[in-house]
Amino acid sequence: MVVPLRAAAEVPPAAPDSVAAVLLDSLVVTASPQQSTIAGQELSGKELDRLSALNVADAVRYFSGAQIKDYGGVGGVKTVDVRSMGSNHLGVFYDGIALGNAQNGQIDLGRYSLDNVEQISLYNGQKSELFATAKDLASAGALYIRTRRPKFADGKPLNLHVSLRDGSFGLINPSLRLEYRFSQSLSGTLSAEYTNANGRYRFRYRRVYPDGSTAWDTTAVRQNGDVEALRIEAALFGRITDGSYMVKGYFYDSDRGIPGAIVNNVWKNSQRQWDRNLFVQGNLRRRLGDRNEMMVNFKYARDYLHYLNPDTTLMYTDNQFWQTEVYASVADMVEILPDWHANLAIDYQLNTLSSTLAGFADPTRHTLMAALSSNYTLGTLSMQGNLGTTTIFDRSWSPRRGDAPRTLYRRTRTALVAGLFLNWQPLRDYAGLRVRGFAKRTFRMPTFNDLYYTDMGNASLNPEYATQYDIGLSQRWDFTSTIWQWLELRLDGYHNRVSDKIIAVPKGNSQYRWMMMNIGKVRIWGLDFNAEASTEPLAGLEIGGKLAYTWQRAMDYSDPADCLDAAGTYKGQIAYIPEHSGAFTAFANWRRWELNYSFIYVGGRWHNSSNIPENYEQPWYTHDMTLSYTLPLRRCTLRFTGELNNLLNQQYEVILNYPMPGRNWCLGVSLTL
16 A cells, blocks of 8 residues: 655746646646745645555655554554654644644544545645645644545536445445535535444564563454444535635544553453544635735534443543534735735634543633744745744633532633745756755643643643754756656755653652653754655556655653663653654556555664663564556446555554554455446
């Protein structure tokens, strides 16, 4: 399950009254008439069609600098960490509006299927598009997921796509996508998908002592990893005079087992989790004259989570949580000069959280964000800068103690965001060589769990700040007279600094009671290298590939005194960040056949910042292959796909004590009408 990745295009300046367009296979992306300052990584169009995977997390792991934390199985939680900043520093946007989780800040990318996704793009710093919301500028990085827009052939008002996947671990995965054109200015889509899997897979569990002798070595079957999930999406896309609008509804419902960690010789867990997520969001864009354009976004979300641990030998737990989010944003972009644009955005967000937990704080958060950004092009130099402010108003109740009245607490926090981005074409007559760099200061607010979770939260926490520096260059060659079509090389060096990092520390002398504190500091140095090429050695045969490599030193600088201990953490590589990681991907297309191959490597790492032999985790790698055949019929197209993942049946863990599946397969068939 592999495709080559293509860097988001660095678009040359367009004429003042024109619209820049980038052709990506069968997809045309339009952008504001300005040079792209910030380069990103992108999967879109046919590239995503080649990726025979269930969810967004499977695609993101092919981006350089991204580390997926995978807790195993079809239904396992999957979060992403980019350049070792922590997953809470990455904004995840679905059709341009941020996905939120005020409770713990974690976005489970395993919930978002690729079936209805048209484009995935990852940016370090922020997205290049100037016309954006204030929330776009508030994160250290951004992952954008864009769902499919309806496209109709002349005279055809209806598109239909149905598919069925069957695979290892009892996987059954049918899906349907319907697109209908009501008129020349209004169209709609309906997408539905059902996933069911028992999650049982065999694995080998082996541990060795530091001297190399075997502690234990056994084979077992992963239990309680079942999942049943339903996703339904509906959207309307419309055009108005000098503008467009979109309204989307999303519903997700799942019932899953939590297989848990294998510790103390316990091989089966009984915890379960139920999730129900619903949101409605919309976007309106309209030009207000020749030099002005306005954008309005809104969102309402209601999330429900039910966690059950019936095991009384540990601690019986039966907790329910309800989250509500209301979001609105207004942005106005103006053309000051043909090469100078500015954008002002103001966002408001309301978050509430309630729970069945005794004495829960029932927090409410009002967030007001404002950002001013500008882009200026001077010859072959493009510059973009932004300055933003975020003010948080929190309200929470004190814990309930008997019949005593509860106290209402109010807190206000303010933080600033600033960034400067440069992109330079050194040779005026040669657009293939680019030099770029940026510096950005961001923060992330403590989550509700950090602040208010019963007997663990710390309501006085400060925001966690991050400073990023990046410098890179890229070189692209487009060939017209050889079998090579194009070749691109990219190299980025970066340094990140995280301060006031929020970590859990023991409370008092007890190792069973913890609290959150601002004592963490992390320093990160890294290199990202990407090479990508495509060739057509024979008529009708296209071969392409990509090599991605990441080197990172992400070190814990929290407590210099901790280095005095043999098991200290000072200047230790932080948990689960490998020093070396990379991927090689290749594809070959011939007539109706497509063959894809991928190799992913994650080097040795530690599951604790104390880099001692007992905490060392072995490197792991996987080989995956996909073969597909497309059969055009009279009025429809059939596509047959076969996958073989983890070809060599490697036994590995991404997270300690969470064994991953060995060799597994999947067969799929789809019909497009």
